[in-house]
Amino acid sequence: MSRLDDLIQEYCPDGVPFVKIKDYFTRLKGTPITARKMKEIASEDGEIKIFAGGKTIIDAHEADIPKANITTVPAVLVQSRGVIDFVYYDKPFTFKNEMWAYTHEDITTVKYLYYVLSNDVQYFREKASGMGSLPQISTPVTEEYKVPLPALPVQREIVRILDEFTLLSAELAAELAARKKQYEYYRDTLLNNNAEIPKIKLGEFAVISRGGNFQKKDFVDNGLPCIHYGQIYTHYGTYADTTLTTINEEAYSKSKKAKKNDIVMAVTSENIEDVCKSVAWLGDKDIAVSGHTAIISHQQNAKYLSYYFSSNAFFKQKKKLAHGTKVIEVTPNTLANIEVPLPSLEVQNRLVEVLDNFDSICSDLNIGLPAEIEARQKQYEFYRDQLLTFAENGNTILTNNEQRRNLIKLLQYVLGYANVSLSDIAEYQKERIDASLLDASTYVGVDNLLQNKAGIKKSEYVPTEGRLINYHKGDVLIGNIRPYLRKIWLAKNDGGTNGDVLDITIKNNQIVTSKFLYYVLSSESFFDYDMQYAKGAKMPRGDKKAVMNYTFTIPTIERQKEIVAILDKFDDLCNDLSAGIPAEIEANQKRYEYYRDQLLTFKELK
Known part of the structure; x- marks a missing residue:
């Protein structure tokens, strides 16, 4: 970090100017294209990447894109609807015209902007809350946002450091993804490749009802437990016995409830992958469940069903039930026709025991690669926060000795060593x-x-x-x-x-x-x-x-x-x-x- 400290002392010892994005960066427009058209023109060998909301991204040939407005310079894409986020991309691309992007004549400054916006993504997500069924931000939210803008040599050093951390995390994530593929293979094999296990329609052994009634505005501290459908994508895994949030007593009394062993399934999403994502509720207390969900009550092993609802066999079935373009939905009552392999409870319990072990290898934050990724991510975020924190008039980064020592200990934990100077x-x-x-x-x-x-x-x-x-x-x-x-x-x-x-x-x-x-x-x-x-x-x-x-x-x-x-x-x-x-x-x-x-x-x- 000494090089960065030296650069800051040389170029901006008294702080840095803060500029509005609209005054320094060029805003780029996307392409008017529908989700249906994207499905039609998707091609694995396409030279143009098209970004839609959430995780929906395709490759296509430029000749197939109607009224194509292709961005050919590095830019920061603002994913303005659904899960608000930012994407840096430096190859030819376009995006649905409900989104926008920013660029600048200096490539380093573009990448620097990406890190600044990513560092403060929670600010933009809070600005989007409450705007319809899916969160959305408008262009003024980013246009008026002020960015700390140090001298270009300082930007270059910040980008270099953060790029290195991003690369390290990506390498670990790739290894974890390989493990997950192996896990998914074993999971799908265990759940589906036994002809002796009968396949029963979900409606024949479970009661399916809609969730509903409370909203995010009903959240309170120290209230009554609840699960909001959006949290199923972003927070919950296969099962849970505690909730992320609570709501007030009045909203709780009016809401639909899930009891212990029920499955809570999100039936609305921006993409086919996330729709019908499920969590088995294992807590003792009944929980309030928001709209855009299905509550599945049954007498089976809840974790077994939740594992099945994440399998490829279930994906193929739900895909036939999904409808919509911008928003993908599955009507809860149509889930009754989903076929589920249903062995005895004894067999379900043994399968869950095996799958839990596989799941721990891939998801448990206390062991293996996920722990290293988590630690490296914390390290990256610490650096990012420090590197992108500037006072308009004042000191810069890492001036606190205790902070420096903590960073060294973190490096020792994550990497196994730290490169230090004697001082x-x-x-x-x-x-x-x-x-x-x-x-x-x-x-x-x-x-x-x-x-x-x-x-x-x-x-x-x-x-x-x-x-x-x-x-x-x-x-x-x-x-x-x-x-x-x-x-x-x-x-x-x-x-x-x-x-x-x-x-x-x-x-x-x-x-x-x-x-x-x-x-x-x-x-x-x-x-x-x-x-x-x-x-x-x-x-x-x-x-x-x-x-x-x-x-x-x-x-x-x-x-x-x-x-x-x-x-x-x-x-x-x-x-x-x-x-x-x-x-x-x-x-x-x-x-x-x-x-x-x-x-x-x-x-x-x-």
């Missing part, structure tokens, strides 16, 4: 001690630090007056005169030292251990770096500021302890003269230095 995790000791409290065993000067990382000897000189630097057990002391002598010691006690010795103390032992830091600063790469910035010819002195800028990699605390344990063993072998003849000692020393350098060298994740 991120350590500082020069500021405490002082009176010279009269020191003796030959507690005073450390350059003269009693031994060359070639051999530690210290008793001091032949101890000052008798003045206040000296007060080192503590666990501090790393480095001789700052003639760094090529490689004088370094990990303090085993408290004491005092002078200004010719660098006393480095760690800031937080939850991020790095003192022994690991000692091994890092004992490496040849550090002393080479120290000499590179040393000043003076006959008696060079290390540059204290440059030392704090030294960069290296710190793994998790657990991994640090493992590395230290290994290096300690080599250290013992190399220093214990009783371990063998001098040649063996020399061989061990070389092995030690080889393994130390290998263990402390990490390949950066691209």
Whole structure:
């Protein structure tokens, strides 16, 4: 982040201007096209992508698109209806004319706008609430929106950082998608490929009724439980026993209810994939259910039915029942003719047990890739929020030391390591001690630090007056005169030292251990770096500021302890003269230095 901080200090130290989108970006119009026409012209090898509402996207040939208004420059698409969102696209595309897009002559600024709008997407979704059966925003909502606009070099660095996080998340998401495909294969096989299981029409073993009566305006804190149909797409999985929201008592009393074991199914959506998405209600208390839903009451295993309603076999059946263009609907009473494979409850229970395990692998936020994606997403959002937060007059980002340390810990958790500068995790000791409290065993000067990382000897000189630097057990002391002598010691006690010795103390032992830091600063790469910035010819002195800028990699605390344990063993072998003849000692020393350098060298994740 130091490069970005430097750019901000150079180009906008006092803040950045905020500009309205309409005053800086060009608004683009879409193509007048219906959902029916999109279905007709869809082609897998089409060179033009067409965006409609929600997840509806097709490829088509330009010649087949009537009154085509093709966007050929990178742009940010405003998905203004249904689930409000933003899409960045840099290849030829068009979109339904109920939406719009923005572009600019500088490609970086376009991508920067996308990140700004995505960062504040909740603002736009709140602006859209309450506008008809599907949320919608109008052009003034985005036209009047003010965007913080730093200098172009700052924008480039922000976009570069956020692009890297987006790529990492996309790679993990792709692996998770592959797992989900495998899961869906097993799920569909378990649910449908047994000729001995009878297929029964839903209406023959279940009662199907409509939900209805409460609206989003009835939401309150600490009210009575409810499920709104839109939440089934965005929040709920296969089953739930708690609700996201609650409503007031009056609205609850007037609403249709789902009881424990009922299925709540959303029967209205913008696309065929989401319509009929279901959640099994497993909570003990009856819940209010909004309109655009079906409530399915039965005596079967609710999770089994909910799993079936997410299968490909059900998808094929619901597709025949769906109707509408802009809004896709399935009339609840037509669901009665859906055929469901219905084994005994004992078999349903066993199937659910197996499917729950598969579902956990793909969806449980506490294990596997989803946990890593979740953590990386939080990391990305943290960076995004920080990078896109500007004050019109004031400081910029990541100036808080505690925030920086939290970020390092987050990187260690997500990636397994963090690339840091020494100043991120350590500082020069500021405490002082009176010279009269020191003796030959507690005073450390350059003269009693031994060359070639051999530690210290008793001091032949101890000052008798003045206040000296007060080192503590666990501090790393480095001789700052003639760094090529490689004088370094990990303090085993408290004491005092002078200004010719660098006393480095760690800031937080939850991020790095003192022994690991000692091994890092004992490496040849550090002393080479120290000499590179040393000043003076006959008696060079290390540059204290440059030392704090030294960069290296710190793994998790657990991994640090493992590395230290290994290096300690080599250290013992190399220093214990009783371990063998001098040649063996020399061989061990070389092995030690080889393994130390290998263990402390990490390949950066691209």
